[in-house]
Amino acid sequence: MRQYLEIKEDYKDCLVLFRLGDFYETFFEDAKITSEALQITLTQRNGHPMAGIPHHALDNYLKKLLDQGFKVAICEQMEDPSTAKGIVKREVTQVLTPGTVVEENMIDENNRYSLLIYPAKKGYVFVIFDFSTGDLYIDTFEYTENEIMDFISSYSFVQVLLTNNLRNIKNNIKNSYPGLYVEELEDWYFNKNNIDIVKESYGILNPDVLKLNDEEIYALGAVFKYLEVSQKQKITHFSFPKRFKTSNNMILDSTTILNLGLLPNKETKGKTLYDVLKFTKTSMGARHLQQWISKPLISKKEIEERQDILEIFRNDQLVMEELKEYLSAVRDVERIASRISLMKATPRDLTALKTTLEVIPYINELLLMLGLETLEEFFELKELLNRAIVDEPSNQIGKGKVIKEGFNEELDQYKKIFEKSSDFLKEIEIKEKEKTGITNLKVGRNKIYGFYIEVTKANSDKVPGYYIRKQTLVNSERYITEELRELEEKFSIAEKKIDELEKRIFEDLIRDLQRYVKTLKIFAENISKIDILRGFAEASIKYNYVRPIFSDNKFIIKNGRHPVVERFVEQFTPNDIMLDENKRFVILTGPNMSGKSTYLRQIGIISIMAQIGSFVPAEYAEMPILNNIYTRIGAKDDVVSGKSTFLVEMSEVSSILNNADEKSLVLLDEVGRGTGTIDGISVAWATSEYIYQILKSYTIFATHYMELTMLADFYDGILNKRVKVMETESGIIFMHKIEDGISDKSYGIEVAKLAGLPAEVVSRAKEVMEEISNKTEFENKLKSMKKIKHRKYQKNTKQLKLF
Numbered sequence: 001m002r003q004y005l006e007i008k009e010d011y012k013d014c015l016v017l018f019r020l021g022d023f024y025e026t027f028f029e030d031a032k033i034t035s036e037a038l039q040i041t042l043t044q045r046n047g048h049p050m051a052g053i054p055h056h057a058l059d060n061y062l063k064k065l066l067d068q069g070f071k072v073a074i075c076e077q078m079e080d081p082s083t084a085k086g087i088v089k090r091e092v093t094q095v096l097t098p099g100t101v102v103e104e105n106m107i108d109e110n111n112r113y114s115l116l117i118y119p120a121k122k123g124y125v126f127v128i129f130d131f132s133t134g135d136l137y138i139d140t141f142e143y144t145e146n147e148i149m150d151f152i153s154s155y156s157f158v159q160v161l162l163t164n165n166l167r168n169i170k171n172n173i174k175n176s177y178p179g180l181y182v183e184e185l186e187d188w189y190f191n192k193n194n195i196d197i198v199k200e201s202y203g204i205l206n207p208d209v210l211k212l213n214d215e216e217i218y219a220l221g222a223v224f225k226y227l228e229v230s231q232k233q234k235i236t237h238f239s240f241p242k243r244f245k246t247s248n249n250m251i252l253d254s255t256t257i258l259n260l261g262l263l264p265n266k267e268t269k270g271k272t273l274y275d276v277l278k279f280t281k282t283s284m285g286a287r288h289l290q291q292w293i294s295k296p297l298i299s300k301k302e303i304e305e306r307q308d309i310l311e312i313f314r315n316d317q318l319v320m321e322e323l324k325e326y327l328s329a330v331r332d333v334e335r336i337a338s339r340i341s342l343m344k345a346t347p348r349d350l351t352a353l354k355t356t357l358e359v360i361p362y363i364n365e366l367l368l369m370l371g372l373e374t375l376e377e378f379f380e381l382k383e384l385l386n387r388a389i390v391d392e393p394s395n396q397i398g399k400g401k402v403i404k405e406g407f408n409e410e411l412d413q414y415k416k417i418f419e420k421s422s423d424f425l426k427e428i429e430i431k432e433k434e435k436t437g438i439t440n441l442k443v444g445r446n447k448i449y450g451f452y453i454e455v456t457k458a459n460s461d462k463v464p465g466y467y468i469r470k471q472t473l474v475n476s477e478r479y480i481t482e483e484l485r486e487l488e489e490k491f492s493i494a495e496k497k498i499d500e501l502e503k504r505i506f507e508d509l510i511r512d513l514q515r516y517v518k519t520l521k522i523f524a525e526n527i528s529k530i531d532i533l534r535g536f537a538e539a540s541i542k543y544n545y546v547r548p549i550f551s552d553n554k555f556i557i558k559n560g561r562h563p564v565v566e567r568f569v570e571q572f573t574p575n576d577i578m579l580d581e582n583k584r585f586v587i588l589t590g591p592n593m594s595g596k597s598t599y600l601r602q603i604g605i606i607s608i609m610a611q612i613g614s615f616v617p618a619e620y621a622e623m624p625i626l627n628n629i630y631t632r633i634g635a636k637d638d639v640v641s642g643k644s645t646f647l648v649e650m651s652e653v654s655s656i657l658n659n660a661d662e663k664s665l666v667l668l669d670e671v672g673r674g675t676g677t678i679d680g681i682s683v684a685w686a687t688s689e690y691i692y693q694i695l696k697s698y699t700i701f702a703t704h705y706m707e708l709t710m711l712a713d714f715y716d717g718i719l720n721k722r723v724k725v726m727e728t729e730s731g732i733i734f735m736h737k738i739e740d741g742i743s744d745k746s747y748g749i750e751v752a753k754l755a756g757l758p759a760e761v762v763s764r765a766k767e768v769m770e771e772i773s774n775k776t777e778f779e780n781k782l783k784s785m786k787k788i789k790h791r792k793y794q795k796n797t798k799q800l801k802l803f
């Protein structure tokens with residue numbers, strides 16, 4: 001127990017799983033927590049609480065603990081208990097958190113991004129990394145605490161690390177995401193010699209090649225230090241840091257990713273753009289698809305390169321189908337490479353790698369037929385794996401069932417001795433039967449007692465004198481002979497040697513394979529691209545998408561559809577948009593539920609699809625390459641920070657007005673609704689003018705404020721559109737069709753009726769409306785709006801930041 005307490009002292013923040021024989025035990029407070037979390041029995045040892053899990057079921061239980069946000073330290077026996085003198089030496093061999101698991105059976109195909117937040121002089125450095133794939137991004141963001149929360153909400157992080165002076169953010173995260181693992185890192189994680197850790201991890205002499213500033217290097221060093229401490233080894237499998245903000249990509253803000261339903265989270269799973277486009281066959285492809293969607297391209301050349309490949313697949317559907325079959329056999333090489341680098345690869349990983357390498361030539365054959373670039377074939381690696389690993393290896397190393405015959409002479413020799421001894425056992429059985437005349441005599445082996453000759457009690461009198469009694473069972477006796485004892489010794493030595501040798505050979509092999517990690521990761525990226533684009537081709541055929549073309553000053557979508565909504569409604573009504581440099585602002589009016597938000601989102605999503613290289617749900621699309629999309633859709637309270645709906649709304653508008661430009665698409669839904677009508681209209685009016693005059697962004701503004709439609713009288717480039725509604729005897733029918741004009745009524749009461757409000761309430765509402773709707777008043781308001789003085793904005797962005 002003293003040994004346990006000493007170890008626990010160093011791992012106070014962890015649940016310590018302490019190996020005792022065939023169990024991992026937990027003690028004291030840890031035992032109470034573990035038994036509760038895993039629903040296992042709480043027992044006692046010397047009067048102290050204890051709860052244990054069988055060693056073979058570790059992964060299963062570990063997964064449950066990590067999923068519940070615990071940090072777990074695994075304390076192993078460092079020597080064989082049967083030969084150890086005194087107390088068996090034990091050490092913590094690894095510390096696991098949700099962001100540091102890489103074991104195949106504990107994680108699904110999705111990326112497992114962790115986020116480290118480090119306060120910089122200006123803003124915060126974010127390091128976003130996936131330990132299981134080695135993918136890493138870094139950047140400095142001038143975010144407010146609320147923007148940090150938004151950022152966290154739009155990416156499904158598995159853990160957040162932060163410095164200990166960010167308590168407020170930590171508490172906010174804890175309140176908003178109770179299941180998310182959050183850890184404060186002490187100051188010593190961040191210091192000057194982090195530069196050395198970074199250099200070592202990347203094997204570089206000069207960190208300048210990483211193009212990071214000092215603060216970013218510290219933050220990155222802290223990540224490596226954290227991982228080194230928890231994994232107890234050097235970390236070398238990460239890719240060079242990629243910038244989150246690059247000039248090659250659109251940087252979608254988290255609000256837009258959420259508003260447009262681009263990537264799945266718990267609530268939107270199955271109903272996002274990602275779900276519609278996920279025709280990928282490999283886990284790597286699926287993960288990279290998420291990355292593509294969150295970072296659409298802005299280079300026409302790169303987009304068109306993707307489109308060209310897609311088109312090639314699309315034009316040869318037979319090959320496309322065949323390729324699908326082969327891709328299905330491709331395993332998660334990206335993660336296998338990480339496990340090789342971390343010395344955590346299993347025999348199963350190597351078989352998976354072998355299978356993958358075997359299908360590459362077939363994939364390459366198809367790629368060649370299509371005139372596409374082929375993939376690296378790794379001949380040498382394939383040959384090595386074929387030579388080293390048996391076809392169906394056991395996942396338990398040390399039983400002689402992993403390393404192939406011929407790979408290591410010494411191992412082969414002991415395996416032969418082992419096999420011979422088994423044959424010899426059979427011979428002894430025959431011989432002893434003959435000698436003693438006991439026909440049901442059996443020669444066998446028991447894990448604890450070793451070799452034995454078993455004779456039933458009925459035949460005890462026939463047992464010869466040279467049999468030495470070893471064990472008494474209910475109906476039989478077990479004996480040993482001198483010959484058998486000698487054989488047993490040889491057998492045990494061989495068994496032990498096989499165990500030692502196979503483990504060592506396997507370890508050496510993995511170490512040797514580390515030279516392939518970099519190229520395997522490049523392969524992973526290349527095959528993901530093929531997988532995704534093949535999938536885009538399949539989606540484009542199945543869902544009838546067209547290839548968009550890009551032109552600077554036209555934004556034309558004919559008969560466009562919302563790719564997600566169209567999958568869920570019986571009949572989707574397609575709609576057009578036609579904007580250009582002179583007509584680039586649409587005020588869209590229409591009743592609730594008529595399809596305004598869908599239309600708005602559809603234009604955003606189609607733009608994103610176009611810029612990730614996919615075809616789009618439309619009959620024709622000619623669009624500009626946008627450098628960003630900004631959205632203000634839906635009103636939500638920010639309970640955590642205590643901000644009202646209106647304040648959240650205005651913060652978002654402020655961010656748009658500070659960032660959008662003529663190459664942006666701005667989608668506004670109901671701006672100003674969170675406050676009084678007059679205030680709301682005024683803010684919406686001023687915002688629209690500013691966007692129109694100064695930012696010149698392509699904009700669609702859906703609103704209930706009829707008054708805003710008067711903007712079109714002031715500015716030639718502002719258009720009024722409405723959603724068509726049909727009035728019938730029994731109520732209104734939504735046509736979901738966008739047409740020129742202004743929605744003349746708000747139909748609020750009609751929608752209330754559709755929603756099932758009691759008939760009396762609906763008819764009373766109509767009565768009240770008759771009485772209060774004063775036409776003259778409305779007309780007077782319009783008249784006074786006509787008199788609004790023109791205002792020419794002067795661009796002065798510095799003063800704009802309101803929140």
Ligand SMILES: Nc1ncnc2c1ncn2[C@@H]1O[C@H](COP(=O)(O)OP(=O)(O)OP(=O)(O)O)[C@@H](O)[C@H]1O
Pocket residue numbers: 565569571572573574590591592593594595596597598599736737
């Ligand atoms: N073009 C369309 N074709 C078919 N169905 C549609 C179309 N657009 C919208 N719908 C259906 O109508 C529903 C309501 O659409 P949407 O949310 O866009 O309305 P809205 O006008 O924005 O409403 P609100 O003002 O209340 O937010 C959608 O969930 C969808 O089922």
